[in-house]
Amino acid sequence: DAKTTQPNSMESNEEEPVHLPCNHSTISGTDYIHWYRQLPSQGPEYVIHGLTSNVNNRMASLAIAEDRKSSTLILHRATLRDAAVYYCILWPPRRSYNTDKLIFGTGTRLQVFP
Amino acid sequence: DADVTQTPRNRITKTGKRIMLECSQTKGHDRMYWYRQDPGLGLRLIYYSFDVKDINKGEISDGYSVSRQAQAKFSLSLESAIPNQTALYFCATSDKGTGFGLAGGSEQFFGPGTRLTVL
Numbered sequence: 001d002a003k004t005t006q007p008n009s010m011e012s013n014e015e016e017p018v019h020l021p022c023n024h025s026t027i028s029g030t031d032y033i034h035w036y037r038q039l040p041s042q043g044p045e046y047v048i049h050g051l052t053s054n055v056n057n058r059m060a061s062l063a064i065a066e067d068r069k070s071s072t073l074i075l076h077r078a079t080l081r082d083a084a085v086y087y088c089i090l091w092p093p094r095r096s097y098n099t100d101k102l103i104f105g106t107g108t109r110l111q112v113f114p
Numbered sequence: 115d116a117d118v119t120q121t122p123r124n125r126i127t128k129t130g131k132r133i134m135l136e137c138s139q140t141k142g143h144d145r146m147y148w149y150r151q152d153p154g155l156g157l158r159l160i161y162y163s164f165d166v167k168d169i170n171k172g173e174i175s176d177g178y179s180v181s182r183q184a185q186a187k188f189s190l191s192l193e194s195a196i197p198n199q200t201a202l203y204f205c206a207t208s209d210k211g212t213g214f215g216l217a218g219g220s221e222q223f224f225g226p227g228t229r230l231t232v233l
Contacts, residue, residue, distance in 0.1 A: 036222075043118075043204045043224025044157065087156070102222060104149075104156035 004088045009109040012078045020073040020108055022088030027068050032091045034102070035062065035073050037084040044087065044104070047073065083112045117141045118225040120205050126231045133192040135228050137205030146188040147206040147222065148172075148180060150199075157204065163188055195232040203228045 005023040012018045024033065035047040048055055048062045050071070055062040061074040075082055087107040118139045127133050137146065144165050149157040149172075159172030161180040169180055177199060181189045192199055205225040 043227055046221040106156045
C-alpha cells in the first residue's frame, strides 16, 4: 500500500491557522487523499478528501501539491475542540483482498493551547 | 441518538473467555467494519462486510470471528481471549451508494469504541 508520512505531533495556539502536512511520494495517479481526525475518547471522523484540486469544506481546506506527492490539511482558525489526532490516508488501498478499507497510520497529534 | 452504537463500552475479562462485541447502526448503510486500535499503531482492520452475505477478513483477523445478523448489526467475537487482544475496538459503517463517486471511496462513520482488557 502507498505509504503516508506525517509528523508525530504539532502544536498551535487557539484562533491561529494550522497546517498539517502529509507526504505520500508513492501516490499513484488515481489515489484519493482522505483525512480523518480522532478526538479524545471518540472514534475517527471524516474531515475532507481530494484528488488533484484543492478542496474546501466547513471543517477544513485541503491543499494538494501539483505533483501530488504531498498535501496539507489547513484548519483556518484552530479551536480547542480541534485538538485531535489527524490521519492522512490514501484510497483505495492496493492489497488485492480489499477494496474499501481505510489504512490508518499513526497520524499527527495536534495540541491546541488557549 | 447516535447513528453507530457499540456495546459494551468497556469490558474486562480473563484469558480464555469468549467475548462478543456488538455494533448497531441506524444509518441504513450496507457496509460495516471492525477495527482495533493499539497505542502507537493506529487503527487496523479486523473484518469487514459489504452486505449480510458478504464478510471478508482484514489485516488481523486471526483470533477473531464476526457475524452479520442483519444489515444493521455486526458482531465481533473473541472465541478465547488473550492478553494481546487488549485494545480499543471500533465499529464503522459506510454506504456504497452515496460515497465519493465510484473511485473516490466513501465516508466511514465510526462508533464510540469499546475498550477491552484481557487479564
